[in-house]
Amino acid sequence: MAPRPASETSKYARDVGKFPKKVSKAKNKRLQQGLKKVDQEYQEFVKSAEATDVLLQEEAGFLEADGPMERTMKFRQDDIVEAVDVGTANKKLDLQLTELGPYTLDFNRNGRKLLIGGKKGHVASMDWRLGKLGCELFLNETVNAVKYLHNDNFFAVAQKKYTFIYDGSGTELHRLKKHVELTLLDFLPYHFLLVSAGYSGMLRYHDVSTGALVSEIRTKLGPTQAMKQNPWNAVMHLGHGNGTVTMWTPSQKDPVVKIQSNRGPIRDLAVDREGKYMVVSGSDKRVKIWDLRKLQELDTYVIPTPARSVDISDRGLISVGWGPHVSVWKDAFKTHQDEPYMTHLLPSSKIEKIKYVPFEDVLGIGHMKGVGSMIVPGAGEANFDAMEINPYESAKQRQEQEVRTLLNKLSPDTIALDPNFIGMVDKKARNVRLNQTQIQDLEDEEKKEKERSSMNSGPSYKPEQTKLKKYLQKNNANIMDARRMRIERNLKLEEERKEKLKAKELEGEGEPDELLPALGRFA
């Protein structure tokens, strides 16, 4: 077998396997030339894009055990902290916040800022690496979810009833009246959509750049248990009480895909960066891995207690938080793993939320007694695109990035299961282009067909107007006399009778009519 060309195997290849290798022969010579040129350009693109890999200087590595006697899952965080360099060791974070209850957390897009939300109303935004507090709020109200918007200057907090938006210094900017009793928040950065779900079973999309509520969808599946976005196509994945996972776009009122994943209620789910895999944890103690391309279940892992939170790192490490444990699985998308890559225990606590820090080998853990972090070597993407998300951006760069992203904002209705649909030919359309005469012919034929079918499809007669109606129409002067009164009454009676007849006919469709239809009307 001949080796496949680079344009097929490269990670920069597009639509692998969609098209035959050879350019199909076009009838038009010039078109053929053009197609060939485009194909060549594509090959060149792949090649040049591959060549840029040289520029990705950073390498990613994992923990490696010394021989088969040692297991990486047995490595303790203290040992790792001792072994790694100071810079990484400093990323180990441990905030003891025992009073204000289990903490949820969120990182901003470049991973510099940490937003924590204590159940009992403690919200704080901070630069977690410098230990610099941005703002701290004590809301005296239940906090269900916290979420950074497009940058760390805005964040949304789902409180007891309403959802609020605060700025970086903790000033309340908005109260979102429509978003009530929420437990889950997410943000689609390219569409500037704040997505919320909660007890009510409603899924709402709110455009934070214009302030308009884009879409409000009833899931009809009860309180939403879990919600995460698919970063690849911006489809929202919702987990429900009956063990289904549904995928939603703002433009469609029904879920685009509905999966029966677990038997018990879904606890949490996570979608990987490339939108290829989904990890779902349910109350039935199963953690399931789904292939989103084929919509097939890949693997199932059983966990002693239901996993409260799951997350997938940039480089495909799955972390599962269950009880006081965090276990990290490596290569779980490839083969079934016998044991986790790493484990971590938070004694006498309970994991509330775990989330990987973008571009870092760190897993943030929000738990009952505060917020901590865990060093997971090989978790983060080592090479970042500073034009896209820059972890080292300055204030100016952040502002410019904000403007740029606003300019590049995508419309909500571009969200679809296959984001490549834009610009393509409608699936219902013909596969080949027809010229004008052909189209004309087809139209004529269709018309004929229609006519024929209309002729065939039974009686197409104009219902005869009754004399009474005719009379009424004729003399529609606004004069009420005895005759007119009588006529109207008769008309009414006649209609009633007709309706009755119709009802009878519908009713007695099953059994044969004893009186034949001719006599039936007198009955």
Next chain:
Amino acid sequence: MAKKKQQRSQKRRSERKILDAFHLAERGQNGSDGSDSDGEELQVRDGIMDARKFMKNQDDDEFEDEELDSDEALGSDDDYDVLNSKFSQTIRDKRKNKNADESDSEYDSVDESQLVTLSEAWDLDDKYNSAKKAKSLSQLKSLEVVLNDDWESDSAESDSESDSEDNKDQSAGEGSDSEDDSDGSDDDSSSEESESEDEDKMLRGSDDEDEIDMSKTLSTINSHLKKDPEHKRLINETVKENEYGIPTGGVKLSLADMLGSSEAPETTLISRDLADDLNALAVPLPKRIQERNDRKVAYEITKEEVSKWEETVRTIRDADQLQFPMAPPATEEQEEVDAEREYDSLRIVPENDTKSDLQSKIDAVLRAGALLDESKEATFEQIAAAKLSKEDMFKRTQELRRMRELMFRDEQRAKRIKKIKSKQFRKIRKRETLRDAALVEGSDAESDEEDHDRKRAEERMSLRHKTQSKWAKSVIKSGITKDASTRAELEEMLRSGERLRSKQLGYNDGERSDGNISDVERDYENDDEEAENQERAKLGKGVLAMDFMKAAEERKRKENLKDIEFLKNMRESNGTEALDESSKNSINQTKNQGRRVYTPSAKIAQEEAEEAEEEALHDYRDDEARSLEKQMRGRDRQPEQDTDENEQPPAKKHKVVEEEFAGFDDEDSDKEADSKKNSRAKNSKNPLSSHNDGDLDPEENPWLTGMGESTEKSKKYVAITEDSSRLSKAANKIQKVASKRQTKGKTPDTYIDLNNAMSIAGNVQHSEDEDDDEEGPETRMFLQKNLIQEAFAGDDVVSEFQEEKRRIAEEEDDKTEDLTLPGWGGWGGAEITAAPKKKFVRKIDGVVQKDKRKDKNLKNVIINETLGKHNLKYQSSSVPYPYESREQYERALRMPLGEEWTTKATHKKATQPRVVVKQGVVVDPLKAPFK
């Protein structure tokens, strides 16, 4: 006033001309006869009249003001111009005035045909010398001729150079005379007489003074002159301008001319012969057919014309980008070529003589307007360059360019280096420069004599190289080891002394080594030098410049040298004894010190030497064994091998056999071989494993290496081939399996199969499939699982889901509607048998057919097949124009254009505009390239 000035200048000019002419003539004469007395009394020398005499008569003072030397340019343009235009006019005017009072009628009657050349005029003069009237006429004529001559001289030099020049000069002189003194004509006439005589003499030649027939000479001259018609062309513009007077250019239309044209061959309208032959003319084609034919032909012509454009149009169509104004193709290529090719192209000297049309035109115009003065433009360099040949010139420019480039680079580099603040770097650099200096001292001492002398003087003065100095003595006295710095200084001193001594002896470092080294060695040395040079070249760059790196390199180099030495020895002694020798040598060297060495380093060195020896032996044997001959011998003559044992160490022999096996048998034997290899590896690790003598190592496990294999080997040599009996095959198989087991059992106990040992699985993170769970040993998990199943038993989510899926599939499927009306279209009655009722069914298209659903085969998935209206607006409703099918279109869309997904170059290329027009530039219509 101005006019006067002009006249004067003109006079001066003519005087000059006369002078020049005289010089020229004189020169020519001197060429023929060098001894020529130029006495004052001799006004005429060999037919050349000295015109200076006349001038001296007239106004000497004026003449002497002039610089004779400066007037070399006789034919300079401005003279003619002036004569041509203004001055000639003034002369004419004057002449008019003069003639008006003297002889108006005569002058008027003079027509152009009567105008003759100067020589003729002189002839005439001879004839009518006495006649006064004629004199004035001749004067006039000569004047005319002068003008004519001047006028024409720029276009063509006459063939009789000296004649015409003389004529001209003299006539000019006459002209000036006539101008200046209109009354004093007698002198002139006399002078003219003599002139004409001179002229005659000259024409006759200087060899004989005899009388020759005048008429003959005249005729010859005439004939000679007539050959050149240009001399005859003389434009007389004395006639008043009127509408009938057309300038004839000196040619008169005669009657003969007019008649001459009528004598041309008969030109009748229709030739008589033809007219006799001709029948009636054919009927012309009907108009439309004629027109059609015309059109056809016209079309052909047009087609041909247009087809010339085809290539151009095609290239333009196919071009990715068009830039207007279009660059000429040559320059476009130049832009694309790389530097190397550009350099090559530079080496080919462009030819200057091939000027374009436009260029030559411009040149011509400039020259005509006297705007282009090449002499002024020529700078020094150009003049110098003109002397060089083309190649030399090119070489020189190249060199200059390179030098400039190098200088620039050096400057930049110096700037950069100057900026560096690192102390380390400075230190290294200083050392480097010192070393460089030392090198230069060593090599270039002879070349730089002055420096050398100075150095020498310095040395002599300082006497640093000798220990006789006071300081040195004191240092030695006080003990050398006292202070590090002083010690270093002293060492340096001694070193310099050593160097000087070696210099005195007269050899450099390179020469000192013996001339007996092998080529390899020499190469190596050369290489090293080169490498060093290179290193020096990139001074201060990177880690290589660091001291320790250099030291390491030096060490390595020494090692290599040692190796070379060793190899040389090997080659010479051709065997293992060399090894022994070398090892012995090395040991000897350590022991030669005369005392025992107890340091561990010595021991280590010894051990190392031994090891190296061993290795070398191994290699040697391997090499030997690998040779095909040996192998063949090993196979064919098994017993002979035993006899060969003296030659070959036994361990080696086994190895050879093993290798053979590995090649010969299938995979189990491969494994065997592997295990053996392992053992061998172990052996090699053990430094004592191989010996020179043929005995087996006592420490080696005989089970692993020795006997078993040899026996096995002999067994294995029962060849099993395709045609051997089944029984034997089976037996072989059994044997194989058995041996496999044996070998498995035999694997050394020292090995621990780690893969086997680690069979304990963690239970806490237990993760199994559901089946595994069921049969798993852990009852706790099993129970829990059951419990969970029980817990979720109530809501049977799966079946609910399946039900929903079925429902959706039904809903979205195509539906049919029965539109049959009872009794419609049928007849009622007693005799009517019930005709088969036609059913009216309408089909309603659903979202998707049941069996075409995407989730048809996915058990737990429902995929929504309804398409959102919103999504449709981002899609094309049909395949767009140039594409013929969906595949083509989508394939063309495959390449991303955005900057985020592609490289910058790709992005630029993909998004470049098709047409680029330079702003503010007039874009000319496309020119046909075939012109």
